[in-house]
Amino acid sequence: MHVAALGIAVIAVSSSAPLIAYAAAPALAIAFWRNMLAVGVLGPYAAARRRDELRALVRGDQRTEGRYSVLAGAALAVHFGTWVPSAQLTSVASATALVATQPVWQGLIALGQGRRLRPVTWVGIGIAVAGAVLATGADFGTSGRALAGDLLALVGGLAGAVYTALGERARAAISTTAYTLVCYAVCAAALLAVCLVGGVRLAGFDRSTWLAILGLVAGAQLLGHSMFSYALRKVSATTVSLLILLEVPGSALIAWAWLDQLPRAASVPGLALVVAGVAVVVLGGARAPRREPEAPL
Template sequence: MNVRSSAQVAAPTVLALTVAVLAVSSSAPLIAFAAAPAMAIAFWRNSLASLVLTPIALGPRRGEVRRAAGARAGAFCVFAGIALAAHFATWMPSVQLGSVATATALVATQPVWQGLIAAVQGRRPSAAQWLGIGLAVAGAAWATGVDLGVSGQAVLADVLALLGALAAAVYTALGERARAELSTTTYTWICYGTCAVLLLAVCLAFGVDLTGYDGRTWAAILALVAGAQLLGHSMFNYALQRTSATTVSVLILLEVPGAAFLAWWWLGQTPRAESLPGLFLLVAGVAVVILGRASFKLIRR
């Protein structure tokens, strides 16, 4: 019998996770680099990703797409797309208004918001999760407090990043409901398409320029689509079939130092030294929330 060793199985998974972390880490630096309005970048990011998925969605998956129309799962896809539009409409401007390091760290508080949403719904977080929530809130307060002494724009960027994290938590919760009945491709295509339509409406309503960018900006937008939007998510989905969701969730936090390093190396953005303890505390708190959630699930089984 041909049995592959654990090392043979692990190597592709490690490679996939490495590629995924690098891909998502490039997102915020690319947004900051692109000489285009944040809302326009968000529109192109989602519309182009949806366009890439269209041949599959309307080809091999067209039967599933047809069944999703008018069904509960399809409705969850649309609502998830609305939440995703809210996420991009808040977080992406925060990257351009503030620093890459702070915006990425604050939007990484998504699991904290998910824990609080669960508490409101009557699912009490574990003691470890409450500890993590407290650490993350303290870290966010520290980083935002530092920005109070910088400028009002920096504080606005922090608030937008936190709102982006909240919207991402809602998007994830709705997406979990949709993916219980639909394939990832069908869910993603409907969700991205809904998000793109909403963002297009906002851009047209407020007169946001959607064209006329230089070559470097278009290259950055295409890199966002290929990297963070498609490759990063695909590699994480691949890894989820071979390792635990908790492991993947914790590794996603590497996006924070990864984005900070790329912003420093590529864009010359040096994180403020006084904000680093707060950012470290925030990321540690989010990690505790994720690990606490995993422990709680194991206890309940």
Template structure:
């Protein structure tokens, strides 16, 4: 979800409870990939259930509070936003259908780092729409791409399976950027709750069709796997987003954008401590370079956006790059 920046003078000073929220939010999103790797169920089925259960949690509240908004999306004044919600759900389904299987094929560290390339793709989409990107963003894109090539090359030298997982994770980052781009348009005039309910619902429906056509089993899992799926829903799908949105009232959006990137090293540490899983040693320099490049992209985009706000710029002026969806 794209956070809305709050002016610095409106934010309370940082204090221990806020630090606790930061830690909890990072752990929530970082737990996603290790839980997917741990669960004894097909990745596509896990993706379906986490979205369906999220709709089950959000749907009743959204329908009770936003009934008029839903009607406007279907046949009212906000029909265009309704289509953007649907397209966002399609892109989210593609994101989950590529990234979640990647966790089963490559290491958790590689999958989470490579899917974090979403801000890079977001910048390229913005450039394709005619917006100017500052030199710092282009430099960050170059560093991130170089890091991704190094990391994927190391995996290719070891295992074709791991390399396929790397490619799927990169595709997951691309689809996350498309999902964010459509979501940005949809949420101009509709609430986050309504948007999320429709988007997750469309995503779950598409994933259900894919699972049925592909013969992917949707049940028969052991209790531990179901608990892992529920933890995904409560953690990365609901808690992670909510916590980061809460943080925007206390710390700058730029800081939140960078904090979300802690998912990659956080997931790697959880996978090492819990699953005994380590990435290829040869891939570590590339993964580090990749994350450094993404930080440069995020910071460069946000700073350019601040300059555009302080001094009105042409229509093609650079704008801040949205954050990627957690988990």
């Protein structure tokens, strides 16, 4: 079940950067709406099926998990608030590859938590991240706009690692629905505040842009991030972060087919290294041993 969830999540998140690049809307507005609309989808189900659990997160015996969920939402807001703009400032491939440095940050977080990663995990991370950089030829000097996009994508990768690490802690004892609802709601609220303070336009977009935003909600948000959150019950945050690297070749293929952003021939070896690095970790047994009973959806 978790393998299928991860496969669906990788395919879903691969559509994220091309959709963001296509949408004719401010980046922060896109980030807000993908979270707010996801809350609208999850809210009724959670209210009907997870009411007691949500109460426990606020004032019951699961307040610790509630705090982790809130902090994860704040980290997710930073992730979206930096990476989504990066996809509009630089190329889809560059933004995706640089945000894919997340496994490096995730490994460092794991070390800070006192965990010892297996050597094969570091080898796989190194291969995959090197492939991500090689695949895009991410340059830091072509223009000020591209440089800003590159730096924002790097910050997005760090924030994504923090989000995943906090989610791993929260998901140890609560359902995917309760966790994602709290996380997305906090993220949406934080992004709304930033948009209001910054005077970011939140409405008045054309039909194709709204369709792109709805595509982000259905795909990258609900089938992507939510399925990764579901898998965190059985799969380590480091492994999940590494699997997200498969978004690099996935996004490049979608951008090629849809936006006519043809990958450079020189990027093909890099894309192959991304896949190889993921395979090294997964086949080398990077899955964290967990014996807890599976939490409900």
